[in-house]
Amino acid sequence: MSYAGSNPNRGAHTRTGALILIIVSILAGALTLWRYFTPLSGVEGTSGALLATFGCAMLVLAGGLLHRLEPGGARALFLILSWVGSILTLIALLFLHGWWAAGLLGVGVVAVAVETFNPVRTRRAYA
Numbered sequence: 001m002s003y004a005g006s007n008p009n010r011g012a013h014t015r016t017g018a019l020i021l022i023i024v025s026i027l028a029g030a031l032t033l034w035r036y037f038t039p040l041s042g043v044e045g046t047s048g049a050l051l052a053t054f055g056c057a058m059l060v061l062a063g064g065l066l067h068r069l070e071p072g073g074a075r076a077l078f079l080i081l082s083w084v085g086s087i088l089t090l091i092a093l094l095f096l097h098g099w100w101a102a103g104l105l106g107v108g109v110v111a112v113a114v115e116t117f118n119p120v121r122t123r124r125a126y127a
Contacts, residue, residue, distance in 0.1 A: 001023065001098060004060070004083070007068065014118075015024040015067050016111075016114060016118075017066075017111040017113070017114035017115030017116075017118065018063045018064075018066040018067035018111070018115050019047050019067065020062050020107065020108070020110075020111035020114070021059060021060075021062070021063035021066070021082065021086070021108050021112060021115070022063035022064060022067070023113040024104045024105065024107045025056045025057075025059035025060045025063060025105070025108055026056070026060055026097075027055050027101075027104050028033050028089075028093070028101040028102075028105050029052075029053050029060070029106070030098055030102040031051045031056055031098065031100055031101045031104070032034075032052045032056065032062060032093065032096070032098055032101050033049075033053045035049060035096075035101075036049040036050060036097060039127070040055030042055065042069060042096075042097060043096050043097075043098070046096075048092065048095070048096055049096060051092065052089055052092045052098070052101070055085060055088065055089035055092060056089060056101075058085055058104075059082065059085050059086055059089065059105075059108065061080045061110055062081055062085060063082070063111075065078050066079065066082060066115055070112055079112070079115065082112045083112055083116070084106050086105060086109045086112050087109060089105055090102055090105040090106060090108075093105055
């Protein structure tokens with residue numbers, strides 16, 4: 001039985017994809033920011049590197065929201081935004097020749113897929 005004020009659905013979904021998205025977005029953003037400040041990296045001082053870093057920061061925010069939100073319309077909206085953001089940031093990193101960061105964000109795209117297609121129970125039946 002549950003006590004008053006508890007959510008019986010909490011913990012029904014591990015939200016592993018959201019946590020992986022947060023971790024790989026932090027790493028990819030840090031790597032891209034490092035390339036922005038490193039001389040002779042090919043992208044030092046460019047706005048594209050800053051934009052890709054901003055995209056990674058927004059993916060960290062989206063991953064945090066996906067981790068906290070319960071199933072519903074807001075979660076579906078952030079899942080769609082996570083798909084769009086992760087794929088477009090991945091393409092931006094490929095254009096910047098940031099292969100390691102792009103590989104990390106490829107894992108992020110898989111994490112968004114895990115978060116999207118992992119079954120979430122919305123109700124729990126009690127006997």
